[in-house]
Amino acid sequence: MTGAVITIAIILIIAGGSTFGVVAYFRLQRHRADAVAMASYRKLAEDASAGHEALHRQLGALDDRLKSIETLLRSVG
Template sequence: MTGAVITIAIILIIAGGSTLSVIAYFRLQRHRADAVAMASYRKLAEEASAGQEALRQELGAIEDRLKAIETLLRSVG
């Protein structure tokens, strides 16, 4: 009787360890996929930030031109 209990306990320990290993593996794979997605989002955010900065510079140049045109129009009028 005790031999059967020991055998069942060993089988349960092995099955539990295998199950935990499989769960840990798939969690690791999910974490890796999330890390790749976050890296792509970070790259997209950096590109958006760079594009926004370029637009700010262009808007500043347009504002300077507009001020020059306003000054010219005031001097003519």
């Protein structure tokens, strides 16, 4: 009787350890996938920020040109 109980206990310990190992492995894989996705989102945000800065510079240049055109039109008229 005690031999059977010990055998069952050992089998349960091995099964629990194996289950824990498999769960930990898949949790690690999910974490790695999330890290890759976050890196791509970070790159996308950096690209968007750089695009906004470039657009802001272009709008500033356009504003300067528009002011010079208005000044020219006022001096002519």
